[in-house]
Amino acid sequence: MxxxxxxxxxxxxxxxxxxxxxxxxxxxxxxxxxxxxxxxxxxxxxxxxxxxxxxxxxxxxxxxxxxxxxxxxxxxxxxxxxxxxxxxxxxxxxxxxxxxxxxxxxxxxxNLKISVSDNFIIAPQALLRNDKYSSELLNKKYLPQIQQYYSFNDKAVTMIFLCFSEILLNFWEHAVDDTQSIIVANGNKSNIEIACVDNGKGVLTTLKLAGKEQKDNLSTLISAVKKGVTSKDLSNHMGYGLWIIDQIAAKTLGRFHLYSEGCYYFREFGKVKSGKCGHWQGTIVYLSIPLGKPVTLADIETPDDNNNLQIKWI
Missing domain, CATH: 3.30.750 (Transcription Regulator spoIIAA)
Incomplete structure (x- = not known):
């Protein structure tokens, strides 16, 4: 035995x-x-x-x-x-x-498959490092089903796609060593959850390598949800991604969890909490947002700020 x-x-x-x-x-x-x-x-x-x-x-x-x-x-x-x-x-x-x-x-x-019923949609999707494959698959097979399911609420669709885009941009930026990551959406007519988990280089490591380290690991993680913080200054990554997710969670009174390498940041139902936890190699992003009063970039930014944002689906 x-x-x-x-x-x-x-x-x-x-x-x-x-x-x-x-x-x-x-x-x-x-x-x-x-x-x-x-x-x-x-x-x-x-x-x-x-x-x-x-x-x-x-x-x-x-x-x-x-x-x-x-x-x-x-x-x-x-x-x-x-x-x-x-x-x-x-x-x-x-x-x-x-x-x-x-x-x-x-x-x-x-070979993960999307499942749609009258009451909910379950959408797991493998994130492959082939940009063409991922872009074509997500745009032609994945997103249209989500759009169709939420067709009764165009603003909710815009918000959901924005959340997907920013979570995926975060994945492409940080999880360069993980070839087996998955993004999953689970939604009904009133709420949607989106989660992405990887075991690559975490948010903390990539920010440190980019010279963006703060006084300690927790401060570095918290800085990741601030506007303009990116580990790729010389690219089209503008550092808005996690900040936008955080703002959407704030304005909808939803839930946003970010974990990386021993630290966490929560925004839950309007309250913010952060601290230390066990080490997770890579990053965990979890988002749960109600769809009753969806928000878009226009609800987050001033008109001048919006003109500077160039966020689009990959």
Missing amino acids: NLINRIIIAPKHFRANSIIDFINDCQDIYRLSNKNENGFLLDLGKVKECTMIGVLLIYKIIEFSIKNNCFNMPRYIIDLPFQEAMEKYGFTKLILTYLADKDVAEKEFA
Whole structure:
């Protein structure tokens, strides 16, 4: 019988407010690349409820640990509630394939499917480093379905597309070392969630490399949501992306979470909180916004500022 030396138990109710607990439990994995440690167990059997962000985080920790040979013959316990969550959000085949054969999973990565019903839309999309492929796929197959689902509210569509664009620009800027990232949208007629998680260079690392480091890591992360802060000064990245997401969350009284390399920044229902947490290699972006009173750039910026913004879908 294999001895259990290290165990991670997923939260019973794995929602956005459980992210810090999960990160705290997982942080040591990033120090185990190519260690092939024995006796690892990921216990998903205690999960009673798992939302979109929970499934995405579990996928990323499984993908990282397997791809980087962190464990030798790791064990996984998966019961019905998490199985149902994987199925709901379109991750069943991808996660199970990774657990069985990571080489096959590499091919399965690009085959995530959008699911649309009368009550909600689930839209997982692989983010590939082929710009032409990503742009064409997202513009022709991905975004039109979201637009059609929310066709009753043109301003909401504009806001949703703006959020997608800025989250993806952040991904392209920071996650240069991660080839297995996914953006997921989960929405109904009154609310939409968007999340993107990577294990590449995090916001903190890229800002430090660009000489934008503040007095400490937390101050550096907080600076990332300020207007004009970018790690690519000599490019068309103007440093508005995370600031726009933060402003949209503020004006809609929504939720915006940003985690990177041991720090977090929250804006929730009009209140801001920041602090330190376990280390997550890369960046976690989570956004949940109500659609009753959508906002656009015109609601955020003054007319003069708007003339200087050149934000467009990739």
